[in-house]
Ligand SMILES: Nc1ncnc2c1ncn2[C@@H]1O[C@H](COP(=O)(O)OP(=O)(O)OP(=O)(O)O)[C@@H](O)[C@H]1O
């Protein structure tokens with residue numbers, strides 16, 4: 001039986017400095033065969049730099065990269081067996097769609113018949129059959145991107161790198177393409193790493209996410225794990241829609257350290273109307289609804305409690321809450337950032353803690 | 358309304374000034390050249406341009422121009438590639454030095470070569486021992502012309518190469534293409550119009566170059582006289598028909614180049630838009 005969790009790509013202590021700016025600082029991570037990894041981080045955090053070093057377009061100042069167990073630092077970009085989808089696709093503007101996809105095959109001396117067959121196959125895979133003779137400028141953004149995928153996959157690389165593959169595409173098509181990509185990668189079964197600064201994208205698509213900041217890796221793990229258990233202050237502040245609060249004013253967290261700063265996400269705040277049952281009266285706060293906004297699939301409420309503004313969501317099916325209404329507010333859990341600015345702990349509401357023993 | 362009227366007047370004044378200027382500076386002199394060339398009749402014109410020295414000077418000019426364009430094409434492509442695709446210390450200095458011929462007077466350029474390869478030079482004994490003649494011979498003329506037109510092609514290429522970026526090249530490299538394949542299949546299609554435009558400018562300048570060539574040529578009739586030098590010689594010998602007849606040929610060549618230039622510029626612009 002084949003080992004399904006074997007490491008395919010491994011980066012060890014990769015560093016890269018431009019002039020005196022550290023774009024990659026001691027980066028280490030590994031990717032298992034067949035998995036889709038999301039590299040998530042704010043602009044300028046070094047995501048592209050990592051991809052480019054991996055592809056051989058940039059050389060690291062120090063560190064080692066292993067692909068399929070072999071060190072690749074001495075192997076030129078063209079021989080690493082990597083497919084790369086550039087942020088703005090970098091399609092060959094002077095070549096037709098067919099010639100774009102066939103380029104790598106021709107370079108690798110494929111036979112004419114084989115090239116025709118392979119291109120046809122790829123065009124079908126990405127759903128562009130019939131557009132072979134078009135030039136990139138005659139395609140829509142989404143179509144260009146599909147060509148870029150097909151081109152990157154043409155020579156059957158073992159590793160696919162995608163630099164913000166959806167950045168240049170409008171929101172709606174983006175969602176479709178995201179699912180399409182996920183399916184495509186499953187279908188081809190290729191190990192892939194994609195870069196994004198859109199957390200929804202990373203969380204939805206990736207098997208594992210790596211969060212970068214200032215050239216360093218902040219946290220690595222499955223999307224659920226990283227989302228629920230952020231381990232560094234940066235990750236706490238970066239994921240979800242965090243709001244900073246003064247936790248010492250809330251009854252449920254009186255026993256937590258006072259010198260830490262606290263962050264809460266809307267999904268951990270429950271807002272109930274006064275006439276609705278209140279399961280934890282001891283630690284429930286009272287607040288005034290200041291704003292109600294329709295967010296498409298939920299209502300977003302801005303509630304003032306102890307002079308602080310909290311954001312919370314409420315399901316559409318529930319009875320409407322109006323602006324100016326007095327409501328019960330319950331905070332399930334908060335993230336505490338230690339006074340040293342390095343550690344993160346989760347604090348759960350006192351009543352809940354007692355309930356769960 | 359008032360404003361628009363003002364603008365109309367200003368426009369017409371500007372058009373008038375420009376037209377007057379162009380007529381006195383360009384059209385009249387050119388007409389004068391043609392008229393003088395033909396004033397003794399077409400037969401005289403034909404005699405003047407088929408004179409053996411005239412033919413030899415035309416031949417030499419064509420030869421010098423072709424060699425210069427070839428040399429500067431190769432140099433221009435390499436230099437532009439180097440400057441836009443590599444990071445290295447001293448890049449600024451190189452690109453500044455490359456533009457030097459544009460700001461140096463051609464006569465000085467000629468003198469520099471005269472000093473480098475002439476009798477006073479330390480390498481002159483070597484050249485003489487091997488029977489290599491540069492000064493007052495065709496190699497000197499070619500050297501001077503190459504120098505004067507050195508930046509013409511690279512200067513056209515550098516902005517285009519900068520605009521198109523190197524992502525397509527990187528994509529090709531990742532698919533295993535080597536430098537030559539990348540250049541011929543990916544990069545060159547982007548720059549071909551700019552390149553041809555540079556070639557045209559370079560040819561125009563090479564054909565007409567007088568100053569630097571004049572210093573180095575030694576004015577040997579039929580041997581080292583290019584068209585501009587031959588024209589000067591005829592003119593100083595009071596052979597106005599001959600001088601202006603030869604000039605008219607240069608003018609026709611210039612007009613052809615002007616038309617080519619506009620065509621290429623148009624193609625190049627269209628290319629950049631896509
Ligand atoms: N060739 C270079 N020369 C100098 N600095 C560079 C170079 N490439 C990247 N940098 C710097 O390194 C840092 C990381 O860049 P990188 O492109 O990896 O960021 P990124 O995470 O991909 O950002 P974005 O989301 O905006 O694409 C940036 O501050 C950038 O200015």
Ligand SMILES: [Mg+2]
Pocket residue numbers: 047048049163
């Ligand atoms: Mg980037």
